[in-house]
Amino acid sequence: MQIAKKIGILLGVLTFCGCSSAVTRVSIPVKVQSEIDITRYSNFAVLPFVSEKQIERNEKLPPEVGGEIASILRRGLARQKHFEVVNTQETSRLLTGETVEEDWLSDMKHLSQLGEYFEVKAVIIGSFRFYSDSRPRRYYGERYSVQRQRYVLDYQDYMQKTYLLSLRVMIIDVETEQVVWDESYRRSTAEAHTIGSFIFSQVGPQANTIRELGRRAVSEFTRQISPHYESEDRYLVN
Amino acid sequence: MLSGCAIISRDTTRTEGYNRFAIRAAQAQLWNEAVFRWKQVISIDPEDSKAHNNLGVAYEALGDMEEAIASYQRAAELEPNNKYYRLNYRRCRIHLRRSGGDAEDAPQLEEPPSTE
Numbered sequence: 218m219q220i221a222k223k224i225g226i227l228l229g230v231l232t233f234c235g236c237s238s239a240v241t242r243v244s245i246p247v248k249v250q251s252e253i254d255i256t257r258y259s260n261f262a263v264l265p266f267v268s269e270k271q272i273e274r275n276e277k278l279p280p281e282v283g284g285e286i287a288s289i290l291r292r293g294l295a296r297q298k299h300f301e302v303v304n305t306q307e308t309s310r311l312l313t314g315e316t317v318e319e320d321w322l323s324d325m326k327h328l329s330q331l332g333e334y335f336e337v338k339a340v341i342i343g344s345f346r347f348y349s350d351s352r353p354r355r356y357y358g359e360r361y362s363v364q365r366q367r368y369v370l371d372y373q374d375y376m377q378k379t380y381l382l383s384l385r386v387m388i389i390d391v392e393t394e395q396v397v398w399d400e401s402y403r404r405s406t407a408e409a410h411t412i413g414s415f416i417f418s419q420v421g422p423q424a425n426t427i428r429e430l431g432r433r434a435v436s437e438f439t440r441q442i443s444p445h446y447e448s449e450d451r452y453l454v455n
Numbered sequence: 456m457l458s459g460c461a462i463i464s465r466d467t468t469r470t471e472g473y474n475r476f477a478i479r480a481a482q483a484q485l486w487n488e489a490v491f492r493w494k495q496v497i498s499i500d501p502e503d504s505k506a507h508n509n510l511g512v513a514y515e516a517l518g519d520m521e522e523a524i525a526s527y528q529r530a531a532e533l534e535p536n537n538k539y540y541r542l543n544y545r546r547c548r549i550h551l552r553r554s555g556g557d558a559e560d561a562p563q564l565e566e567p568p569s570t571e
Contacts, residue, residue, distance in 0.1 A: 240539055241478050245516035250554045449546060451512040452539040453478050454505040 239455040244448040251299070251444050253388065253397060260301040261294060262308060262335035263287045264328075264342045265317045266384070278347060279424055283317070286345060286384070286431040293439040300443070303335050311335060319344060322387065325394040332391030339397065343386040347427050351378045351415070376410040378418060382430035386438050398442070402434035470496045470503060477509065486516045504533035508540045515547055523547055 266283040287308075294302045303311075311334065321327060322344060332340040353376055360371040381403065388398035406426065410418055477492035490513045496506035511526030527544035534540060 241482065243481055243512065243516075245512065247515070247550050248518065248554060449550065451515065451543050451546065453481060453509045453512055454537075454539055455474065455478060 241453040241455060242450050243453055245451050246446045247449045249445055249447050251442050253442050255299045255442075255444070258339045258388065258390075258397070259299065260303075260337045260339075261388075262303045262332060262337045262340050263291050263294070264308070264312070264321075264331070264340060266342070267317055267319050267322070267344045269344050269346045270319060278427060282347075282424060282427055282431075283345065285428060286343075286435065289428070289432050290341065290386075290435045290439070293435055294443075297439065297443045303337060308335075317342070322385075325389060325396070328389045329391050329394040332389065338391055340389045340391060341386065342389065343384060345385070345427075345431070346383040347380070347423075347430075349378055349380045349423075351376055353377075354409075376412070376415040377407055378410055378415065379405055379407045380423070380426050380430065381405045382427060382434060384431065384434040384438075386435075388442075400438070400441075402437055404430040404433045406430060470499050470506070474505060474509070477513075481509070481513060481516075484516075486513045489513045490517070502533055504530045504537065504540065507533065508537075508543060511547070512543060515543075515550075520547070520551055524551070 264287060266286045268278065268283060288305050291302045291305055291308075294300045295304075322342060328340050328342060332338075353374060356373045356375060358371055358373070359368040361367070362369045382405070384402045384404070386398065386400055386402065387396055389395070390397050406429070408418065473492045473496045477489040477496075480486075480488040480492065490510060493506045493510040493513060496503050497510070500506070507526050508530035511523045511530060514520075514523035514526060524544075524547060527540065527547055530540040531537070531544055
Protein backbone atom coordinates (compact mmCIF):
# COMPACT_ATOMS: atom_id res chain seq x y z
CA MET A 218 0.00 0.00 0.00
CA GLN A 219 2.83 2.31 1.00
CA ILE A 220 4.74 1.53 -2.22
CA ALA A 221 1.64 2.18 -4.36
CA LYS A 222 1.17 5.55 -2.68
CA LYS A 223 4.82 6.50 -3.34
CA ILE A 224 4.56 5.47 -6.98
CA GLY A 225 1.39 7.55 -7.29
CA ILE A 226 3.13 10.65 -5.92
CA LEU A 227 6.13 10.07 -8.19
CA LEU A 228 3.87 9.73 -11.24
CA GLY A 229 2.04 12.89 -10.25
CA VAL A 230 5.31 14.83 -9.95
CA LEU A 231 6.55 13.47 -13.30
CA THR A 232 3.28 14.37 -15.01
CA PHE A 233 3.35 17.86 -13.55
CA CYS A 234 6.97 18.38 -14.66
CA GLY A 235 6.19 17.10 -18.13
CA CYS A 236 3.12 19.27 -18.61
CA SER A 237 4.53 22.54 -17.36
CA SER A 238 6.54 24.49 -19.91
CA ALA A 239 9.51 26.54 -18.81
CA VAL A 240 10.12 29.87 -20.45
CA THR A 241 13.41 31.49 -21.40
CA ARG A 242 13.52 35.24 -21.75
CA VAL A 243 15.80 36.51 -24.52
CA SER A 244 16.66 39.99 -25.71
CA ILE A 245 16.26 40.65 -29.40
CA PRO A 246 17.42 43.71 -31.31
CA VAL A 247 14.54 45.76 -32.69
CA LYS A 248 15.01 48.59 -35.13
CA VAL A 249 13.58 51.91 -34.03
CA GLN A 250 12.94 54.40 -36.81
CA SER A 251 13.85 58.06 -36.71
CA GLU A 252 11.21 60.41 -35.36
CA ILE A 253 11.76 62.78 -38.27
CA ASP A 254 11.61 62.19 -42.01
CA ILE A 255 15.27 61.36 -42.68
CA THR A 256 14.68 61.15 -46.43
CA ARG A 257 13.80 64.85 -46.35
CA TYR A 258 16.10 66.10 -43.59
CA SER A 259 19.40 64.61 -44.55
CA ASN A 260 21.71 67.59 -44.11
CA PHE A 261 21.84 70.10 -41.31
CA ALA A 262 23.52 73.28 -40.19
CA VAL A 263 23.90 73.43 -36.42
CA LEU A 264 24.04 76.97 -35.07
CA PRO A 265 25.61 77.81 -31.70
CA PHE A 266 23.20 77.37 -28.80
CA VAL A 267 22.22 80.49 -26.93
CA SER A 268 22.09 81.02 -23.19
CA GLU A 269 18.65 82.02 -21.95
CA LYS A 270 19.37 85.40 -20.42
CA GLN A 271 16.10 86.08 -18.65
CA ILE A 272 16.80 83.32 -16.17
CA GLU A 273 18.37 84.97 -13.15
CA ARG A 274 19.62 81.72 -11.68
CA ASN A 275 21.72 80.95 -14.76
CA GLU A 276 25.29 80.27 -13.72
CA LYS A 277 27.99 82.51 -15.10
CA LEU A 278 29.51 80.64 -17.99
CA PRO A 279 32.14 81.39 -20.59
CA PRO A 280 30.50 82.65 -23.82
CA GLU A 281 31.86 79.79 -25.95
CA VAL A 282 29.76 77.15 -24.12
CA GLY A 283 26.89 77.47 -26.63
CA GLY A 284 29.33 76.89 -29.47
CA GLU A 285 30.77 73.86 -27.68
CA ILE A 286 27.33 72.29 -27.25
CA ALA A 287 26.73 72.84 -30.98
CA SER A 288 30.09 71.16 -31.75
CA ILE A 289 29.17 68.15 -29.63
CA LEU A 290 25.89 67.89 -31.55
CA ARG A 291 27.68 68.21 -34.91
CA ARG A 292 30.05 65.39 -33.99
CA GLY A 293 27.14 63.23 -32.85
CA LEU A 294 25.19 63.78 -36.05
CA ALA A 295 28.22 63.37 -38.30
CA ARG A 296 28.71 59.87 -36.88
CA GLN A 297 25.28 58.84 -38.21
CA LYS A 298 25.40 57.58 -41.78
CA HIS A 299 22.04 59.16 -42.65
CA PHE A 300 23.07 62.73 -41.94
CA GLU A 301 25.47 65.29 -43.31
CA VAL A 302 26.39 68.25 -41.17
CA VAL A 303 28.13 71.51 -42.00
CA ASN A 304 31.33 71.29 -39.98
CA THR A 305 32.36 73.66 -37.21
CA GLN A 306 34.96 75.60 -39.21
CA GLU A 307 32.60 76.11 -42.13
CA THR A 308 29.80 77.22 -39.78
CA SER A 309 32.08 79.75 -38.07
CA ARG A 310 33.25 81.02 -41.47
CA LEU A 311 29.71 81.45 -42.79
CA LEU A 312 28.56 83.09 -39.56
CA THR A 313 31.41 85.61 -39.51
CA GLY A 314 30.12 88.94 -38.27
CA GLU A 315 26.88 87.44 -36.96
CA THR A 316 26.11 86.70 -33.32
CA VAL A 317 23.43 84.14 -32.62
CA GLU A 318 20.96 85.84 -30.29
CA GLU A 319 17.99 84.55 -28.33
CA ASP A 320 15.51 86.33 -30.62
CA TRP A 321 16.74 84.19 -33.54
CA LEU A 322 14.82 81.29 -31.98
CA SER A 323 11.54 82.84 -33.05
CA ASP A 324 12.67 84.37 -36.33
CA MET A 325 11.94 81.51 -38.71
CA LYS A 326 12.37 83.62 -41.82
CA HIS A 327 15.90 84.58 -40.84
CA LEU A 328 16.77 80.97 -39.95
CA SER A 329 15.34 79.78 -43.25
CA GLN A 330 17.44 82.31 -45.15
CA LEU A 331 20.49 81.18 -43.20
CA GLY A 332 19.68 77.58 -44.13
CA GLU A 333 19.55 78.51 -47.81
CA TYR A 334 22.88 80.26 -47.42
CA PHE A 335 24.32 77.11 -45.80
CA GLU A 336 22.68 75.01 -48.58
CA VAL A 337 20.99 72.64 -46.14
CA LYS A 338 17.50 71.21 -45.75
CA ALA A 339 17.17 72.04 -42.05
CA VAL A 340 18.74 74.25 -39.43
CA ILE A 341 19.26 73.13 -35.85
CA ILE A 342 19.25 75.86 -33.23
CA GLY A 343 18.52 75.91 -29.53
CA SER A 344 19.00 77.46 -26.16
CA PHE A 345 20.14 76.31 -22.76
CA ARG A 346 19.68 77.06 -19.11
CA PHE A 347 22.28 75.97 -16.62
CA TYR A 348 21.82 76.49 -12.94
CA SER A 349 22.63 74.90 -9.64
CA ASP A 350 20.60 74.24 -6.56
CA SER A 351 22.24 73.66 -3.17
CA ARG A 352 20.52 72.08 -0.21
CA PRO A 353 21.79 70.91 3.16
CA ARG A 354 21.43 67.15 3.56
CA ARG A 355 21.93 64.74 6.40
CA TYR A 356 23.47 61.32 5.87
CA TYR A 357 22.54 58.69 8.42
CA GLY A 358 24.92 55.84 9.05
CA GLU A 359 26.37 53.76 11.83
CA ARG A 360 29.61 54.11 13.74
CA TYR A 361 31.21 51.87 16.30
CA SER A 362 31.03 53.29 19.80
CA VAL A 363 33.97 52.20 21.91
CA GLN A 364 32.19 53.32 25.07
CA ARG A 365 29.04 51.32 24.36
CA GLN A 366 30.85 48.46 22.63
CA ARG A 367 28.36 48.39 19.75
CA TYR A 368 27.33 50.21 16.58
CA VAL A 369 25.26 53.33 17.17
CA LEU A 370 23.25 55.53 14.81
CA ASP A 371 25.20 58.53 13.62
CA TYR A 372 24.74 61.31 11.08
CA GLN A 373 26.80 63.72 9.08
CA ASP A 374 25.68 67.02 7.54
CA TYR A 375 26.76 67.96 4.05
CA MET A 376 25.76 70.21 1.16
CA GLN A 377 24.26 68.62 -1.92
CA LYS A 378 24.83 70.74 -4.97
CA THR A 379 22.75 69.77 -7.98
CA TYR A 380 23.60 71.13 -11.42
CA LEU A 381 20.79 71.23 -13.93
CA LEU A 382 20.97 71.75 -17.64
CA SER A 383 17.86 72.34 -19.67
CA LEU A 384 18.61 72.18 -23.37
CA ARG A 385 16.03 73.18 -25.96
CA VAL A 386 16.65 71.85 -29.46
CA MET A 387 14.73 73.02 -32.52
CA ILE A 388 14.85 71.85 -36.12
CA ILE A 389 13.62 74.34 -38.70
CA ASP A 390 12.66 73.29 -42.21
CA VAL A 391 14.45 75.68 -44.54
CA GLU A 392 11.91 75.33 -47.35
CA THR A 393 8.68 75.73 -45.39
CA GLU A 394 10.06 77.82 -42.47
CA GLN A 395 8.25 75.45 -40.10
CA VAL A 396 9.52 74.13 -36.78
CA VAL A 397 9.65 70.35 -37.24
CA TRP A 398 11.20 69.58 -33.87
CA ASP A 399 11.06 71.45 -30.58
CA GLU A 400 12.00 69.47 -27.51
CA SER A 401 13.65 70.20 -24.20
CA TYR A 402 16.09 67.84 -22.54
CA ARG A 403 16.85 68.12 -18.85
CA ARG A 404 19.94 66.59 -17.36
CA SER A 405 21.27 66.88 -13.83
CA THR A 406 24.18 65.80 -11.75
CA ALA A 407 24.73 66.09 -8.02
CA GLU A 408 27.82 66.61 -5.92
CA ALA A 409 28.26 66.21 -2.18
CA HIS A 410 30.28 68.94 -0.49
CA THR A 411 31.67 69.76 2.88
CA ILE A 412 31.56 73.45 3.81
CA GLY A 413 35.11 74.00 2.52
CA SER A 414 34.68 72.29 -0.82
CA PHE A 415 31.26 73.91 -1.27
CA ILE A 416 32.77 77.42 -1.10
CA PHE A 417 35.43 76.35 -3.59
CA SER A 418 32.79 74.89 -5.95
CA GLN A 419 30.92 78.21 -5.96
CA VAL A 420 33.90 80.02 -7.46
CA GLY A 421 35.45 77.15 -9.39
CA PRO A 422 34.98 76.54 -13.15
CA GLN A 423 31.78 74.75 -14.18
CA ALA A 424 32.45 74.41 -17.90
CA ASN A 425 33.31 70.71 -17.58
CA THR A 426 30.03 69.98 -15.81
CA ILE A 427 27.97 71.72 -18.48
CA ARG A 428 29.95 69.97 -21.23
CA GLU A 429 29.21 66.60 -19.70
CA LEU A 430 25.52 67.37 -19.20
CA GLY A 431 25.37 68.82 -22.73
CA ARG A 432 26.87 65.63 -24.15
CA ARG A 433 24.23 63.54 -22.41
CA ALA A 434 21.34 65.76 -23.55
CA VAL A 435 22.61 65.91 -27.11
CA SER A 436 23.05 62.13 -27.32
CA GLU A 437 19.38 61.65 -26.47
CA PHE A 438 18.35 64.04 -29.22
CA THR A 439 20.66 62.32 -31.73
CA ARG A 440 19.21 58.96 -30.74
CA GLN A 441 15.66 60.17 -31.28
CA ILE A 442 16.27 61.48 -34.78
CA SER A 443 18.47 58.60 -36.00
CA PRO A 444 17.32 55.06 -36.75
CA HIS A 445 18.82 52.79 -34.13
CA TYR A 446 18.47 49.43 -32.47
CA GLU A 447 17.03 48.81 -29.03
CA SER A 448 16.69 45.53 -27.24
CA GLU A 449 13.33 44.08 -26.32
CA ASP A 450 12.40 40.94 -24.42
CA ARG A 451 10.69 37.96 -26.03
CA TYR A 452 9.77 34.57 -24.62
CA LEU A 453 11.07 31.24 -25.88
CA VAL A 454 9.10 28.25 -24.66
CA ASN A 455 11.11 25.17 -23.66
CA MET B 456 0.74 -0.22 -31.30
CA LEU B 457 3.75 -0.44 -29.03
CA SER B 458 6.10 0.30 -31.93
CA GLY B 459 3.91 3.29 -32.86
CA CYS B 460 4.22 4.60 -29.32
CA ALA B 461 7.97 4.10 -29.43
CA ILE B 462 8.24 6.11 -32.68
CA ILE B 463 6.18 8.98 -31.23
CA SER B 464 8.26 8.96 -28.06
CA ARG B 465 11.51 8.96 -30.10
CA ASP B 466 10.26 11.92 -32.19
CA THR B 467 9.26 13.85 -29.08
CA THR B 468 12.69 13.29 -27.57
CA ARG B 469 14.29 14.44 -30.82
CA THR B 470 12.18 17.61 -31.10
CA GLU B 471 12.80 18.44 -27.45
CA GLY B 472 16.51 18.02 -28.02
CA TYR B 473 16.40 20.30 -31.08
CA ASN B 474 14.35 22.85 -29.14
CA ARG B 475 16.80 22.88 -26.23
CA PHE B 476 19.74 23.25 -28.61
CA ALA B 477 17.99 26.05 -30.52
CA ILE B 478 17.25 27.94 -27.31
CA ARG B 479 20.92 27.75 -26.34
CA ALA B 480 21.84 29.02 -29.82
CA ALA B 481 19.33 31.86 -29.48
CA GLN B 482 20.76 32.83 -26.09
CA ALA B 483 24.15 33.06 -27.81
CA GLN B 484 22.51 35.26 -30.49
CA LEU B 485 23.09 32.55 -33.16
CA TRP B 486 19.66 33.15 -34.66
CA ASN B 487 20.24 31.45 -38.03
CA GLU B 488 21.25 28.24 -36.30
CA ALA B 489 18.20 28.51 -34.06
CA VAL B 490 15.91 28.99 -37.09
CA PHE B 491 17.38 25.87 -38.73
CA ARG B 492 16.69 23.78 -35.62
CA TRP B 493 13.15 25.04 -35.10
CA LYS B 494 12.38 24.40 -38.77
CA GLN B 495 13.56 20.83 -38.22
CA VAL B 496 11.20 20.54 -35.25
CA ILE B 497 8.31 21.78 -37.41
CA SER B 498 9.20 19.35 -40.21
CA ILE B 499 8.90 16.50 -37.67
CA ASP B 500 5.83 17.89 -35.91
CA PRO B 501 4.03 20.68 -37.82
CA GLU B 502 1.67 21.16 -34.88
CA ASP B 503 4.40 22.00 -32.37
CA SER B 504 3.21 25.39 -31.12
CA LYS B 505 6.40 26.01 -29.11
CA ALA B 506 8.54 25.71 -32.23
CA HIS B 507 6.28 28.10 -34.15
CA ASN B 508 6.45 30.67 -31.33
CA ASN B 509 10.22 30.34 -30.94
CA LEU B 510 10.68 30.54 -34.70
CA GLY B 511 8.68 33.78 -34.61
CA VAL B 512 11.10 35.20 -32.06
CA ALA B 513 14.07 34.17 -34.20
CA TYR B 514 12.58 35.70 -37.36
CA GLU B 515 11.89 38.91 -35.46
CA ALA B 516 15.48 39.01 -34.23
CA LEU B 517 16.62 38.59 -37.83
CA GLY B 518 14.31 41.39 -38.97
CA ASP B 519 12.02 39.16 -41.06
CA MET B 520 8.78 40.61 -39.73
CA GLU B 521 6.40 38.92 -42.18
CA GLU B 522 7.63 35.46 -41.24
CA ALA B 523 7.66 36.42 -37.56
CA ILE B 524 4.02 37.51 -37.65
CA ALA B 525 3.03 34.33 -39.54
CA SER B 526 4.84 32.12 -37.02
CA TYR B 527 3.33 33.87 -34.00
CA GLN B 528 -0.12 33.57 -35.56
CA ARG B 529 0.34 29.86 -36.15
CA ALA B 530 1.54 29.33 -32.55
CA ALA B 531 -1.46 31.24 -31.22
CA GLU B 532 -3.83 29.23 -33.44
CA LEU B 533 -2.42 25.98 -32.13
CA GLU B 534 -2.50 27.08 -28.49
CA PRO B 535 -4.78 30.10 -28.10
CA ASN B 536 -4.55 30.25 -24.31
CA ASN B 537 -0.79 30.49 -24.06
CA LYS B 538 -0.03 33.94 -22.63
CA TYR B 539 3.59 33.96 -23.85
CA TYR B 540 2.63 33.43 -27.49
CA ARG B 541 0.12 36.25 -27.23
CA LEU B 542 2.63 38.51 -25.48
CA ASN B 543 5.28 37.94 -28.16
CA TYR B 544 2.76 38.49 -30.94
CA ARG B 545 1.41 41.67 -29.36
CA ARG B 546 4.89 43.10 -28.84
CA CYS B 547 5.85 42.26 -32.40
CA ARG B 548 2.78 44.07 -33.73
CA ILE B 549 3.48 47.11 -31.53
CA HIS B 550 7.04 47.23 -32.78
CA LEU B 551 5.89 46.87 -36.38
CA ARG B 552 3.42 49.72 -35.98
CA ARG B 553 6.04 51.95 -34.33
CA SER B 554 8.52 51.29 -37.10
CA GLY B 555 6.00 52.21 -39.77
CA GLY B 556 5.23 48.66 -40.90
CA ASP B 557 1.74 47.55 -41.88
CA ALA B 558 0.80 46.03 -38.53
CA GLU B 559 -2.76 47.17 -39.15
CA ASP B 560 -3.03 44.40 -41.76
CA ALA B 561 -2.01 41.73 -39.26
CA PRO B 562 -5.12 40.22 -37.70
CA GLN B 563 -5.82 40.86 -34.04
CA LEU B 564 -5.94 37.76 -31.89
CA GLU B 565 -9.26 37.05 -30.31
CA GLU B 566 -9.26 37.05 -26.54
CA PRO B 567 -9.08 33.46 -25.22
CA PRO B 568 -12.18 32.22 -23.42
CA SER B 569 -11.94 32.84 -19.71
CA THR B 570 -11.16 29.73 -17.72
CA GLU B 571 -12.49 31.12 -14.44
